[in-house]
Amino acid sequence: MMGWRHIICVLCVCVSVCFCESSLSGKVHSPLYPKAYPSDLFVQWKLEVPKGYRIQLTFIHFDVEPSNNCCNDSVMVLYGQKILGKYCGQDNSANGQDPGKEPILSPGNHLQLVFQTDGSNAGSQQHLGFSAFYQAVDVDECSSPNPEGGSGPLCSQICLNTIGSYFCDCNHGYQLQPDQRTCLSAIDCDEPKLLPNGGFRFLSDSQNHSVIQYHCNEPYYAFPGAQNISYTCAADGKRTVNDHNDIIIPPCLPVCGNPSGIPGSRQRVLGGKNAPAGTFPWQVLLSVTGRGGAIVIGEQWIMTAANNLVSGSGVTPKESVRLYVGHNDVKERINNPPLEIASIHIHPQYQGNNNFDNDIALIKLARPLTFNSEVQPLCLPPEGAKYERSGWVSGFGYTEEMSISNELRYIVLPLVDQTECRNSFERLKQQKIEVMPFTDNMFCAGLTEGGADTCSGDTGSAFVLKDRESDRYWVAGIVSWGIQCGEKGRYGVYTRVSRYVEWINKIMRDN
Template sequence: MDWVYSTLWLLGVSVCEFWVPVSSAVIGCGEPEPLPNGRVTFISGSQNQHLSVIQYQCNEQFYSLPEGHNGNFTCSSDGKWKDHLNSSLIPQCIPVCGCPTVKLSGFGRILGGEPAPAGSFPWQVLLTGNGRGGGIVIGDRWIMTAAHVLDRYHWEFPKVYVGHNNVDELIQSPPLEVASLHIHPEYSNIGDVNYDHDIALIHLKHPITFNAHIMPLCLPAKDAKYPTGRNGLISGFGNKERDMATNNLMYVPLPVVNQTICRKSIEKVKNERNLSLTDNMLCAGNSEGGKDSCTGDSGGAYILKEGDYFWAAGIVSWGINCGEPGQYGVYTRVANYVDWIKKTIEEEEQKTICGRPMVSIEIHQRILGGEVAPKGTFPWQMLLSVEGGRSGGMVIGDRWILTAAHGLVHQHNNQVIKKSEVMAYVGDNNVENLLQSPPLEVASLHPHPGYSNTDGLSFNHDIALIKLQHPLTFSSSIMQVCLPAKGAEYSTGRVGWVSGFGLKDDDEKPSNLRYVRIPLVDQAKCRSSIDEVRKKKREAPDLTDGMFCAGLPEGGKDTCAGDGGGPYVLKYGGVFWAAGIASWGIDCGEPGQYGVYTRVANYVEWIKKTMEENRN
């Protein structure tokens, strides 16, 4: 059976492809790339043709374009949408912080306070699980809170709720999934007497979409001032009078207290509790008492206002009783920790960021044949050597590789190959450099349980995971590609990227990673092309709903032997996601035939379940 290749065929440039005749056809730029948390509007022109103008706009009040960018793009003569700086990279919508849509008309109290109007504190977080605590939204995947709140959670993550001012409504909604907890490394509070460095971060698994009820609070400048007497606001779901927990978010205005006055008030009760006020803390409250944060408010925000924006001045940390006359609430001074916050976020997102290569892939060739991939353009690309043969894969986690099942399962008996026969390489676009580096140690192989291809014609569920023994360190050369979202669209004609180390059209193995751009093909059209093969008395696999096709009817551009398991990626909002896995095809770049790919969106739940079950 010399007609079907269970590993696909790659990316060659034939001699005739260097001659490109001048065409009088109308130049078009195609559909503009969608803008997450925004929209695109057509300003002038028609059918995306040359000199048409579009404008990207962000969802006002909650997101904005980068300063100085008007969002306008023009269809240029090279078929790309370009802005005034001649760049084809679309802008990102930046979240607006500290600017709630509901303004507070009056001030109440927490201890003896007033319920906060809906939308007035959209950064407020409720934490539950081991008692009740507060938190502050500071980014689309980041919550700031007090270290002593998270210190309770030794064996499980807290439940995180946002978006409502009523506790009953919040806990009826699904909590946000937590990826990791980050307590400040210098926090050590043995005996509940040392609240220095009482700050922590919660990293969420999935980004929040901001709206009138959920918005981040601004972080302070490193040199932010805390003038004595300046009024701020605290909010929380903690205890009211008589130690009763509130069902509604409460708030109170409290002034910043002079540090010396606060320190003296603590000295008065030092015989009872050996607590100290450090320079990493600030105090707020009234000498007569009655207004304060209380049990259950810990981790929430003490905010100050600058112009139209609120910023996180403090985190509710500790105090002597609640609203006690002559005592004040003590808060972590957030300005002292801005560097730590940014460093922690940067380091953690470097581990989890996906689909954003440091080097952009410029479209500089016709959609015929392939190009050598510049270094850093496909940092998720894996080179796999399986029983001496070459195949591909993609990084989807620091210990996980996504590839095709057909490369890891023996066809004659459907048995998984030995993990010792798999050599995995990543981090370079040159094969020689990769093979000179030590291969990554493989911990286990996980082909999809539904994959079975003993007849060489059954490529359904052609997907597998490889778990690595040790985690990867992500960098500009090694990065994971994003998994598709639920309901990800595979629109006919949309152009994606395939990359691999497979054969060129001269049947030679390339020494460098190559890539090509090919469009998605209508499913019915692809089935018809396979039927044409069968009419010639040749057997061919079935195209199932777990697959899709990509390519050009004139051929000349395809994946090839040695590319099986490699990625077909689509781009959304400047982020690349794994749409497909190179699976099978008929001949190599044959006119009228297309490459067939495993539809990754159909397997996201299986991927996540497999990774979770094999986490340890």
């Protein structure tokens, strides 16, 4: 019999509840009270008060058959699925299982009572049950912890509690906004200036000033010094930036050489695997009479090989040059309009024909690019740049099957010693193979055994190295020329960009 009673005790919590009309106070008592309550009962009450209040429940009289863990007869108080108390016994009984005279306070505006009895309330030891009183108690929202979800305090400045609710107010010199919780300065300060490639949001500091915090669209843009800028409209109407009387907001500068990731394994442009999305966001698809490559180095600047833009008839008109950025798939990329070109700048000492010394050119765009995960600039060579180990090259050139690639591919190629590079061209000359001049403005990269190389259609793309100190990628070379593709003992030749940093900066500064 005790086992059966224990099962009934557990199951009672799951029974449905009857809803009662909301009121500010009321009484509740066991059936037949003040007479003895019947046996085999299961009665529930759902107490509710208006929102903005809590329920305070007090037992006036309590007399319920005592038992171990109150599993014969009991009164249970619940808030939702949470049990606030389970009681039996008599007022001030020694077993300590009665509710006593201390009020029970609900967390919210509702409460549930469950009264259950077994079949043993008979004979001379009959129990009378209970009588209780409940009333609505105001919730002081202003003293409550901040709401969940990170929305901040109920009021940005002043919170005033009222019966069943609250309202917000502002300090002198501030106005309550339409959201009825935020305060902004009522002083006639200028509207916040828009920040290109960034934005702002309203804050409120500990001194109750109206504060606007500027930020850049990271990780593609950053302030010099990588700090957010706070702009305060003080009560006297004067503006300050980071506690200084300096209202100049720094620009959001592009972050260079910081792609989402660069593959580390050896793959081949000449028949290699596709480059993962976001790995070479500086890659430009260039189209003149054929396909070539170029490099994003600034918001309005593209770098490429001069031989992409110069032919026997001179410099290609800008209207005949097409530049595409974005997706790694050529078909997706050319679905977007080509970038509008403002001007083309060929290095003044580039000769062309059979001499690709100074093979470098800059293209200025008519409008700035907006950088994102698919379009980002590559850094220029750092001061004292060291050419060592291996670098990355990407492109849309020919594959090993000599078919043009419609997916961006990449390769990791070792740098070749300058002496070995010169010797390789001398060996070709001895075989009566025509070779263009190799100068100190160039370097070689590739495998002695061949099989991995850049090829036609990759010209103008970047040879990329990584700076160990800044952890950023920089343009070490530009794919320039070579003798066939991927042949044993023959290397690709690249323009050494570190020798042209001064010229690059001058062109960008003067234009």
